[in-house]
Amino acid sequence: MMNGNKTTFFTLFGATGDLTYRKLIPALYNLHSLDYLDKGFKILAIGRRNYTQQEYYDILRPWCEKFVRTGFNERVFDGFLSRIEYVQMRFDEVEDYQVLVERFKECPKSQHLYYLAVASSYFDVIASNLVESGCTALANTKQCVIEKPFGTSFSTAQELNDTLLKFFCEEEIYRIDHYLGKEMIQNLLAIRSENPILTPLWNDQLIDSIVVRALEEVGVESRGQYYDHFGAIKDMVQNHLFQIVSLLLMKPSSNLDERIANQNEIIEHLELYHQSEDDVILGQYEANQAVSDSLKGYKDEEHVDPNSKTETFVSLRTRVNLEPYKNIKVILQTGKRTHMRSTEVIINFKGHGALPNQLIIKISPDEGVYLRMNIKKPGPSHDVETVMMEYCQSCVYENRLNTPEAYERLLKAAILLDRSLFTPWEMVSSSWRVVDEWLDFIKTHQVPLLMYPAKTYGPTKVMEHINEDLQ
Numbered sequence: 001m002m003n004g005n006k007t008t009f010f011t012l013f014g015a016t017g018d019l020t021y022r023k024l025i026p027a028l029y030n031l032h033s034l035d036y037l038d039k040g041f042k043i044l045a046i047g048r049r050n051y052t053q054q055e056y057y058d059i060l061r062p063w064c065e066k067f068v069r070t071g072f073n074e075r076v077f078d079g080f081l082s083r084i085e086y087v088q089m090r091f092d093e094v095e096d097y098q099v100l101v102e103r104f105k106e107c108p109k110s111q112h113l114y115y116l117a118v119a120s121s122y123f124d125v126i127a128s129n130l131v132e133s134g135c136t137a138l139a140n141t142k143q144c145v146i147e148k149p150f151g152t153s154f155s156t157a158q159e160l161n162d163t164l165l166k167f168f169c170e171e172e173i174y175r176i177d178h179y180l181g182k183e184m185i186q187n188l189l190a191i192r193s194e195n196p197i198l199t200p201l202w203n204d205q206l207i208d209s210i211v212v213r214a215l216e217e218v219g220v221e222s223r224g225q226y227y228d229h230f231g232a233i234k235d236m237v238q239n240h241l242f243q244i245v246s247l248l249l250m251k252p253s254s255n256l257d258e259r260i261a262n263q264n265e266i267i268e269h270l271e272l273y274h275q276s277e278d279d280v281i282l283g284q285y286e287a288n289q290a291v292s293d294s295l296k297g298y299k300d301e302e303h304v305d306p307n308s309k310t311e312t313f314v315s316l317r318t319r320v321n322l323e324p325y326k327n328i329k330v331i332l333q334t335g336k337r338t339h340m341r342s343t344e345v346i347i348n349f350k351g352h353g354a355l356p357n358q359l360i361i362k363i364s365p366d367e368g369v370y371l372r373m374n375i376k377k378p379g380p381s382h383d384v385e386t387v388m389m390e391y392c393q394s395c396v397y398e399n400r401l402n403t404p405e406a407y408e409r410l411l412k413a414a415i416l417l418d419r420s421l422f423t424p425w426e427m428v429s430s431s432w433r434v435v436d437e438w439l440d441f442i443k444t445h446q447v448p449l450l451m452y453p454a455k456t457y458g459p460t461k462v463m464e465h466i467n468e469d470l471q
């Protein structure tokens with residue numbers, strides 16, 4: 001058990017949404033099946049559809065059967081369902097919250113975790129209604145867990161934050177960046193600080209470039225409406241890729257406040273490498289009938305403007321303008337509908353006359369650490385060849401089985417009031433400031449949007465850049 005016998009209300013706004021079915025419910029099932037939830041842990045699943053309890057349970061079943069990590073089991077599923085109550089209400093109508101008030105009154109002074117798995121335009125509405133209706137007054141501890149996106153620019157993020165601060169204090173706001181729940185993201189700091197041989201290498205005398213890459217095979221799927229207003233830079237770079245870069249280069253610290261300040265320092269010093277338009281490549285996928293007739297172009301996706309100028313791929317050549325990293329090229333790349341699904345970090349060391357060594361940290365879906373070394377070719381020749389020293393963590397079945405999914409780790413942390421896996425306002429605000437500046441730059445310099453066929457590695461210019469950067 002996590003906390004003994006206390007009552008926790010996990011109030012889930014958006015309980016009939018995609019995120020709930022695919023990620024949150026399976027993660028909660030896993031926590032239940034591992035006996036991490038207290039007896040008094042209740043899930044109030046809020047939706048506006050007219051479902052009976054049984055109808056809602058019937059919807060949850062196939063999602064659990066398909067997505068739970070710990071194995072689907074009928075008895076465990078029944079126990080899990082006994083924690084869930086479907087509550088039909090409109091979350092934008094304050095009078096509808098009376099049903100929650102009555103429920104909370106049955107167990108006053110309990111832990112209230114409000115999870116907002118809803119469109120960001122509702123974050124402030126729900127926060128305000130929770131307070132106005134009297135729900136929050138019945139809580140012992142209250143937490144507001146918020147999905148991305150947190151704003152669309154620095155000013156809208158600040159506006160949202162100021163509104164939320166009227167109802168919750170900073171310590172009660174848990175901003176999700178699900179990358180922080182990923183096993184190998186957690187591992188980045190351990191790899192750095194637990195391997196003293198790496199410490200002296202972490203500078204621009206020895207590191208030439210760092211590539212942080214998050215490629216997806218899928219297109220926008222059903223999320224065209226959201227994505228078309230965001231694009232790759234706001235959707236992926238501002239949060240996930242900045243998290244990775246800052247964890248890679250920050251001064252490690254075991255103190256949470258210090259860690260946040262150190263991570264923030266890295267983000268604040270991110271800038272385009274040459275301050276030239278050549279630092280940015282923007283792309284958008286188009287149909288690729290050579291591979292498959294069903295591979296639509298981005299503009300033909302559902303809910304996407306047929307004249308859309310939104311980027312679905314970006315490659316940014318940047319630097320962290322701080323000693324001892326100033327001359328390291330930090331390449332940030334992310335794209336949809338590329339040839340493969342892969343999130344990884346590649347650290348390219350300087351050649352100094354030999355073939356450059358590489359340290360590769362694979363984050364997802366494969367997890368592992370790889371080191372590219374040079375050795376003499378076996379046999380009589382004195383030629384040198386490059387080989388890979390490999391540790392594939394996810395290749396081991398037990399590792400896969402024992403590794404919590406990102407959402408499972410994040411939910412467990414939130415339930416335990418552990419804020420270390422959530423993004424503080426400081427970091428959200430500095431990330432948006434940097435991204436706003438880059439987006440202004442892109443606009444002023446009229447960086448072109450290049451087309452790339454679906455299922456390829458982005459615009460061809462990307463390969464040219466990679467070759468240039470690796471020289």
Ligand SMILES: NC(=O)c1ccc[n+]([C@@H]2O[C@H](COP(=O)([O-])OP(=O)(O)OC[C@H]3O[C@@H](n4cnc5c(N)ncnc54)[C@H](OP(=O)(O)O)[C@@H]3O)[C@@H](O)[C@H]2O)c1
Pocket residue numbers: 013014015016017018019020046047048049089090091092116117118119120147148149226
């Ligand atoms: N899906 C993902 O993979 C993903 C990933 C990262 C972040 N996110 C973020 O997570 C949030 C939710 O995403 P999603 O994909 O789950 O969205 P979604 O599928 O559109 O679900 C939205 C939910 O809100 C409910 N809702 C809307 N208006 C309501 C109202 N007035 N009263 C009561 N319920 C109402 C919907 O109920 P109905 O069923 O009745 O419409 C539905 O349950 C968004 O902020 C998104 O950006 C999602």
